[in-house]
Amino acid sequence: MRLNHFTSDTAAGGATKDFPVNDQQLTQDLYDAVNGAWADQATIPGDHASTGGFMDLVDNIEKTLMSDFRDLLTGKLMPANDEMAAFKRLYAQANDFQQREATGTAPLKPYLDRITALTDLDDLNRHLVDFIKVGLPTPIDFGVEPDMKDTSNYALYLDAPNLFLPDKTYYEKGNQAAAQLMPIFTSTAEKLLGMLGYSTDDAHQIVADAKAFDAQIAPHVKSSEEAADYVKVYNPRDTSAVAKQVSHLDLTGTIQALLGDVPEQAILPQPIFFDATNDLITPANFELIKHWMMVKTVFDGTGALTEEFRQVGGTYRRALSGQKQARSKEKAAFYLATGTFSQVVGDYYGRKYFGEAAKADVRKMVLKMTHVYQQRLKANDWLSTATSEKAITKLQKLTIKVGYPDEIDPLYRKYRVDPDKSLFDNLQAISEVAIQNYYGHWGKPVDRERWDMSANTVNAYYSPSNNEIVFPAAILQAPFYSLDQSSSANYGGIGAVIAHEISHAFDNNGSQFDEFGNLNNWWTDADLEHFQGLAKAMINEFNGIEFAGQKVNGKLTVSENIADAGGLSCALEAAKSADDVDLRAFFINWANVWRMKATTEYMQLLLSIDVHAPAKLRANVQVKNLDDFYTTFNVQPDDAMYLAPADRVKIW
Structure with missing residues (x-):
């Protein structure tokens, strides 16, 4: 249950370039008002299917790590550990294009x-x-x-x-x-x-x-x-x-x-x-x-x-x-090697570009958001006391992982790269080690310390089986989070991301798992029936919306839409509690992080298979459910962004 449809092993980045907001359009199309000027000049690189907020970070990380790893290959940067040394050997082979041609197929x-x-x-x-x-x-x-x-x-x-x-x-x-x-x-x-x-x-x-x-x-x-x-x-x-x-x-x-x-x-x-x-x-x-x-x-x-x-x-x-067009052979070599040693590369990235101090700071933010969420659960007006108490217990048992793991997965110590073998044969040998390790899990307790994403991945996720939320270091930067942004803008970015992942614990799927991550119904019958009715309303709110020549499937996207709704409303409450509250900045950064320009083929592919709604609709539809959006921008009944109070979907 991830924040975004793609994961990409990637790192560091700069602040997103500012573009003017069209104030006159805010009440008609929030996404276009915030991102229209950017979209007018944005071009999709030939080796991409999309560009925008998430991909900008991916590209910045790619550029940073490719530069670092050139230094690694030349000896200017020394491997910090044996796992990184093995990665260096594989990366060198991936970049030895002359040898790869000689080896052939x-x-x-x-x-x-x-x-x-x-x-x-x-x-x-x-x-x-x-x-x-x-x-x-x-x-x-x-x-x-x-x-x-x-x-x-x-x-x-x-x-x-x-x-x-x-x-x-x-x-x-x-x-x-x-x-x-x-x-x-x-x-x-x-x-x-x-x-x-x-x-x-x-x-x-x-x-x-x-x-x-x-x-x-x-x-x-x-x-x-x-x-x-x-x-x-x-x-x-x-x-x-x-x-x-x-x-x-x-x-x-x-x-x-x-x-x-x-x-x-x-x-x-x-x-x-x-x-x-x-x-x-x-x-x-x-x-x-x-x-x-x-x-x-x-x-x-x-x-x-x-x-x-x-x-x-x-x-x-x-x-x-x-x-x-295809990626350059240099980029392809980069992704082949970093994908194979993903957690090793993530450890390098996290320690160099994030660090323990930032990890502690963001963890405080996550704890603050869980506290806000707990207060919202207590104040919820449709949950019974019995269900509310179970929900709070689940929230209090939530495991939080920020930045990067404390240690590299021991599996990577088993990876061997023989310089006398071909790139293909080394990758095959590594794959066989990973497969043996995978089936070797049988009969052993589940390792709950393991991460499913590396630290250089621009994404975040909730695991219902572990009842955990995970925020890799790569997403913890502008436009999601920056000391140069106001607290309201940060809440509209990383705050909503954090609360989105928390909300997955209480979406139509995650809500059926208990505080230990076990599939177990902890709802009263009446509460469950009411929740299912609200989930149906969320399905209807998105279902059939025209986009990219096709229509949104409300059933396919319902869990992510529930998480977006809960995340945005919870982040909004946190923003309002700050002394320097600026709800305009909050909503504008919410729209900003979903900035995306994509090929028609890619948008249509996502509509068919992706559990997330299109980025533009994530920005536009959810804010219509929040009363504060209307007062912030003076949205009136004849405005395109207006939704009648009776039709506004409010779950968490």
Whole structure:
């Protein structure tokens, strides 16, 4: 449950350039009044799908760290620890473009050959565990994640694989986006296979078979809207019963080999897929499955080989987002290496550009916001005393993580980079260590100290299973937070971000988890019914709004919209408690942080799959629910930003 739709391992930044606010337009379109002058001159870089508030920070961090890591490669900057030294070796290999060209695509071929050599499903069974351990795609995903009803311990999760297109809705008859995208996917995949030595006819057949199997999967997986109902991920099933549903694969033997155990119960996030597996994973489909595995493997390998292979491999992804050109090879090397050593890079960034003093200062802000939230829960006029007390208990148990972890995840100590091996082979070895570590969680208590984002990520999140809020260092800068901004502007930025993440503990998903992070209904029936009615009102407030030639899906975005509403109203109350309150600055910075200019393709992609509403609507719709917005800007009933009091949605 994140603040924004993207995460990007990135760092430092400067203050956002000021642009004039159109005062006459504030009552008609807050977002355009604040960001219109910026939008008129903003251009989307060719290697981007968007630009604006979040991406500006991402770009600044990228520039800063790329400069630092050039110094690291030349010896001007020394590694602070063994993990950073290993990162340096990988980064050096990623930047050795001459060696990468000399190596060519050869390192990928043995993995494709292993798939090509399969003769039937029995043969796939014999190799299935090894394939999983080296990270090859398989028609069933095996996961080890915290048990949603007992989050101190891990559970086995069995899931469907991802589709080629972004969402199952793209497979519906007449979908125009699919009609444009699938030919690009096809030509990209065929060209990659050709570059690996496959004949034109063979490449055409392999891709056709892969698409045929992919199309068979699509009706039996969840759409993004269905998946947004997070609680419905929890579908425990008897493992032996699931194994019978997948009669042509040895599920029991595979689980035993991966975990050293066969748990009695498995969690199925998408049970409809397993209801169909005996029609999907069949001897008749074997060639389709094999070729589907090959195409997935080819795409997975595009970033670590030659420059041409990377450029061609990114064609489909760029078509999805409307990105005009690929990143430079230097940027691609940066993201490949920093993504692999994300927490190591985050530790470096956090300690150099954030530090312990800033961590303590922001933590105080978070504690202040939780106090404001607690007072609002106490004063809530529709919660019963019983539910209110449970909500406050949950809030008081909330874990707060700010800036960067105290220690680097021990996993990174296991990563080895051999200078005598190719970049691809080193990345493969690291991947195998990470996979072994992942399945090694089985039977151990859940590590609640672990972070799911590195400190150089411009984002924030709430984890319902840990009942924790996490604010990486990268987001804790202007325009979200700066000593050069007024307290009201900071509350409209980072204050609303903090309260947004707190609000996720009480959105339609997070509210169903207790103070320990366990899936557990702590509501009275009457309170729950009332809350669901308010959530329905939030769905209706956004549902069907025209945007980028499509319409907003209120059900898909409801949890983030509830968090935005709670975050903004709580931050507003905190701003009003300050001596130097300036609500104009508060609302203007709220609109400012959502500044975004994007390609049409990217906006339409997000409308289909993203649980967040479009940035402009996040800025404009939520303020209409707040009485103080009307008094601050003298919004009248004939103004476009006016919403009748009876229609204003107020939850937290």
